[in-house]
Amino acid sequence: MAVSVGLHVSPEFPAMVERIDTLGGALEENADAAEELGRLTEDIAGALLGAGVVKAALPQSLGGYEFSPRQLIATVERVSYHDASAGWTMMALQLMTGTTAAYLDAVAAADLFPDVAGGDHALLSGHGTRPGRAVPAEGGFLVSGGWQFASGMAHATHIHSAIQVEGTGELRVLAMPKSQVELVDNWDVLGLRATHSIDYHCADVLVPAAYTYIATTTDPANGGAVYRLGLVNMSAIGHTGWALGVGRRLLDEMKRVAAAKSGTRNAAVDTAQFHAEFATAEAGLRSARAWAMEVWREIEGTLDAGESLSTEQDTLLRLVLNHATSTVQDVGRTVHRWAGTAAIRRGPIDRFLRDLGTGSQHITSSPTVLQNCGKWLSGAQPQAHWEFLDLTP
DSSP states (O other): OOOOSSOOOOTTHHHHHHHHHHTHHHHHHHHHHHHHHTSOOHHHHHHHHHTTTTGGGSOGGGTOOOOOHHHHHHHHHHHHHHOHHHHHHHHHHHHHHHHHHHHSOHHHHHHHOTBTTTTBOOOEEEEEEEEEEEEEETTEEEEEEEEEEETTGGGOSEEEEEEEETTTOOEEEEEEEGGGSEEEOOOOOSSSGGGOOEEEEEEEEEEEGGGEEETTOOOOSSSOGGGGGOHHHHHHHHHHHHHHHHHHHHHHHHHHHHHHHTTSTTOGGGSHHHHHHHHHHHHHHHHHHHHHHHHHHHHHHHHHTTOOOOHHHHHHHHHHHHHHHHHHHHHHHHHHHHHGGGGTSSSHHHHHHHHHHHHTTSGGGOHHHHHHHHHHHTTSSTTOEEETTEEEO
16 A cells, blocks of 8 residues: 655645534533443434544544644544543554554455445554563464553544563564453443543453554554554544644633623632633643644654654653653643632532543653653764654663
8 A cells, every 4th residue: 555755634624623612512511421320421422423523533544634743633622522531542543543444454454344435344442551462373473462541432433552562572562353342331430431441351362463563553554644653642632632632622611700790799701810820721731832833743744754853852852741641631730729619529620620630640641651751962962863752872
């Protein structure tokens, strides 16, 4: 399958944003029901999939939209603005389905993605760290292991999992039918309750080699330049969009609360301190978004030129994600402090704050990643390079 060199920027993007916003009311109305279910309702999941949110991350050569990084950031941002759990779920399905379609060879891709344009394709969920064991066998690998945090599993048809090949230590990623693993219904959490981020495990399941790919690959078998980012770098795209969408929604909700309370007796939102802290939060969020888009714009230029990312670019895309997440945590603290009882009663602010508290714990925004960014940027390890989330001398 031919792979284009330049970066594809999809003309479908404006229509996608419009479709997402059209679903906004339904997303918000279904949020409480989804929390009770522990997953998105079938109607909402179907509507988002029908709108093409996952298709946005699928290769154009297979019939997908193949959005550019900034288009993907904005897509996840818009879904997350309406419902953080829906945004997280779609982000996970986007990443795992899109990268699987890009990195599997022609035979496996034809099987799993026979008619993307018509909506006939696999949906993948799973976990990419703490790999399972893969014992070489005739035609493939006997896979065993247990994995956690499979966001969106309720809507998936197939599993995405990291595995380590016994004997060589090679890290690979597999795609296999969901029916071949045992699901563990253990997603009992405070935030992101509707993401169905459950555990799963299997023992000695034969996975054909054609349904696996090298975990560190930046050489897509299908699709264009965006997939030369590799799996880990592509994960930063969705997580950045998610944080920005949650932050924007929290500030907009705070503005509505302030309007309702302003002029009432002893209203805290009428104080100069509130106005100053709200302005500070706005400045932080807008700055974080602008810097993220600046970094990704430069990365898009590198991809479009057919070049590889520099270590500085690999560092900055991780740093802007970490910065966006920590900035939105600051936004959340500001909103919680000034929203009063609106922050503790059931409602959008309560739900988004809980979702933020859980989503900000993701490994991609961990303190260790921030420390590694600092090592490289400060010149402490000038010859180092990134392997997944580790800075390797």
